[in-house]
Amino acid sequence: MKTGEIWSGLGSTFATAVFLYTIFQQYLPYSLRAYVEIYFTKLTNLFNPNIQITIQEFSGERLKSNEAYTAIKAYLMTNSSKRAKRLKADIGKDNDNLVLSMDDHEEVTDEYKGVELLWTSSSSTPQTQQLSFYPTSDVKRSYRLKFHKRYRELVIDSYLNHVLKEGRAIGVQKRQRKLYTNSSTQEWYRKSMWSHVVFDHPATFRTLAMDPEKKKEIMDDLVKFSESKEYYAKVGKAWKRGYLLYGPPGTGKSTMIAAMANLLNYDVYDLELTSVKDNTQLRKLLIETSDKAIIVIEDIDCSLDLTGQRAEKKVKEEETDPIKKAKEESTSVKESKVTLSGLLNFIDGLWSSCGGERIIVFTTNYLEKLDPALIRRGRMDKHIEMSYCGFEGFKVLAKNYLDIDSHVLFETMRTLFKETQITPADIAENLMPKTFNGDAETSLKSLIQVLETAKEEARLKAVEEGRLKAEDEAKLKAEEEAKLKAEEVKENFAKDEVKQDESAQLENEGSDTEVIA
Ligand SMILES: Nc1ncnc2c1ncn2[C@@H]1O[C@H](COP(=O)(O)OP(=O)(O)OP(=O)(O)O)[C@@H](O)[C@H]1O
Numbered sequence: 082m083k084t085g086e087i088w089s090g091l092g093s094t095f096a097t098a099v100f101l102y103t104i105f106q107q108y109l110p111y112s113l114r115a116y117v118e119i120y121f122t123k124l125t126n127l128f129n130p131n132i133q134i135t136i137q138e139f140s141g142e143r144l145k146s147n148e149a150y151t152a153i154k155a156y157l158m159t160n161s162s163k164r165a166k167r168l169k170a171d172i173g174k175d176n177d178n179l180v181l182s183m184d185d186h187e188e189v190t191d192e193y194k195g196v197e198l199l200w201t202s203s204s205s206t207p208q209t210q211q212l213s214f215y216p217t218s219d220v221k222r223s224y225r226l227k228f229h230k231r232y233r234e235l236v237i238d239s240y241l242n243h244v245l246k247e248g249r250a251i252g253v254q255k256r257q258r259k260l261y262t263n264s265s266t267q268e269w270y271r272k273s274m275w276s277h278v279v280f281d282h283p284a285t286f287r288t289l290a291m292d293p294e295k296k297k298e299i300m301d302d303l304v305k306f307s308e309s310k311e312y313y314a315k316v317g318k319a320w321k322r323g324y325l326l327y328g329p330p331g332t333g334k335s336t337m338i339a340a341m342a343n344l345l346n347y348d349v350y351d352l353e354l355t356s357v358k359d360n361t362q363l364r365k366l367l368i369e370t371s372d373k374a375i376i377v378i379e380d381i382d383c384s385l386d387l388t389g390q391r392a393e394k395k396v397k398e399e400e401t402d403p404i405k406k407a408k409e410e411s412t413s414v415k416e417s418k419v420t421l422s423g424l425l426n427f428i429d430g431l432w433s434s435c436g437g438e439r440i441i442v443f444t445t446n447y448l449e450k451l452d453p454a455l456i457r458r459g460r461m462d463k464h465i466e467m468s469y470c471g472f473e474g475f476k477v478l479a480k481n482y483l484d485i486d487s488h489v490l491f492e493t494m495r496t497l498f499k500e501t502q503i504t505p506a507d508i509a510e511n512l513m514p515k516t517f518n519g520d521a522e523t524s525l526k527s528l529i530q531v532l533e534t535a536k537e538e539a540r541l542k543a544v545e546e547g548r549l550k551a552e553d554e555a556k557l558k559a560e561e562e563a564k565l566k567a568e569e570v571k572e573n574f575a576k577d578e579v580k581q582d583e584s585a586q587l588e589n590e591g592s593d594t595e596v597i598a
């Protein structure tokens with residue numbers, strides 16, 4: 082046969098195939114088409130010696146991220162960067178390197194115990210535009226593993242476990258920690274419950290200003306917790322620990338949370354309770370958190386009326402922080418129905434069913450406002466008071482900000498710290514050099530000034546408070562004296578009245594006798 086004839090034969094076969102396919106797609110009823118497809122697949126399977134396993138990026142109806150997909154992605158990263166031709170680059174751990182992974186619709190082969198396995202990455206965009214208020218435009222990604230059916234047992238019993246184990250280990254190593262925050266419930270249809278950014282907070286326990294002994298105790302507690310998987314399993318307790326951080330604003334509660342995350346290499350979930358509609362959604366949020374997580378509820382006293390009597394929030398006169406004020410006001414506006422018992426279930430109930438280690442941290446400025454049930458030991462295992470800065474704390478800040486361990490002015494400051502109440506945030510602000518060539522001594526002198534002013538203000542405040550107290554006492558005393566006097570007058574008046582009645586009666590009796598006589 083001539084080449085021209087071959088080509089024309091091929092062309093007409095191709096044209097017929099396209100024609101038949103169009104007829105099949107357009108004119109065959111859907112049910113019939115489905116049947117044809119099923120039987121066609123069965124037919125091809127008869128001749129196809131390969132088995133195929135697909136792992137989707139998301140599983141479940143709520144687009145829950147599939148852990149197996151993440152592990153496989155990490156596993157294939159090392160492999161694909163060596164063998165694949167089309168790669169994707171993403172920013173890696175600590176933001177200082179690029180991590181390569183295989184691009185969509187790319188293939189790589191892997192070898193396991195002498196067997197060759199083929200991995201393909203694919204992605205598809207949903208073609209049917211759903212008629213929905215919140216259209217989903219997410220690309221669906223998946224990995225596909227192909228291997229000869231004679232290796233079925235090897236792959237299912239051993240290779241897949243190997244991939245998961247290796248992938249998880251690589252994932253932990255290359256893990257870019259994340260800071261999650263819960264999306265408002267109205268947005269759950271469009272995006273996942275938690276949105277995240279890379280967690281890159283520089284705070285560590287080394288830079289945290291607090292009593293060194295207390296700091297060591299907290300660090301030991303955290304490390305012990307993270308290494309106690311077997312212990313928790315042995316005693317039959319869920320692997321979780323609750324920390325309550327309390328103290329005045331600017332004493333380092335949020336900074337301590339960042340230091341905890343950096344120490345343990347955990348993700349941080351910053352839970353904004355006021356955007357959670359009800360208890361059910363609170364539970365859903367918890368299920369969606371990963372292992373190795375610190376779940377944080379900041380300013381718990383403002384987030385909810387935990388006594389159960391919600392509604393009208395009095396804007397407290399003493400509350401001057403505008404953010405907290407706004408938070409308090411928004412609570413009543415958004416009508417979140419999360420209750421105290423819902424929150425207790427959030428802490429206790431679900432821990433038991435979640436496998437990995439989790440830490441929950443509450444922060445508050447007003448410990449006394451919290452319901453005792455919420456912070457009892459066992460729920461909040463460790464209560465940590467973050468208080469005003471002492472000399473030891475100051476030394477840490479001086480090292481951080483001025484890079485000095487000692488100075489002649491330190492002795493003056495030691496005495497001043499005993500006499501003043503100043504937050505680490507205020508000290509940090511004053512230690513920051515105000516100009517590029519500002520030296521340590523200038524900063525220290527300006528801080529001494531601030532401390533002396535604070536001391537003087539505290540003295541004046543104490544004097545004023547004493548004066549007000551004395552005034553109140555004098556007022557109270559005067560009121561009591563006036564009251565006693567009034568009672569005395571009343572008593573005398575009553576006595577006079579009795580006397581007058583008696584003399585009138587005697588007079589009456591006298592005149593009656595005269596008449597009779
Ligand atoms: N103990 C501390 N050690 C080091 N820096 C601190 C400490 N406390 C406060 N700071 C500094 O002050 C700033 C504010 O502190 P932070 O936000 O942690 O206070 P907070 O206790 O969470 O306050 P709030 O109750 O208002 O939330 C931090 O950015 C940090 O620079």
Ligand SMILES: [Mg+2]
Nearest residue numbers: 334335336379
């Ligand atoms: Mg804070």
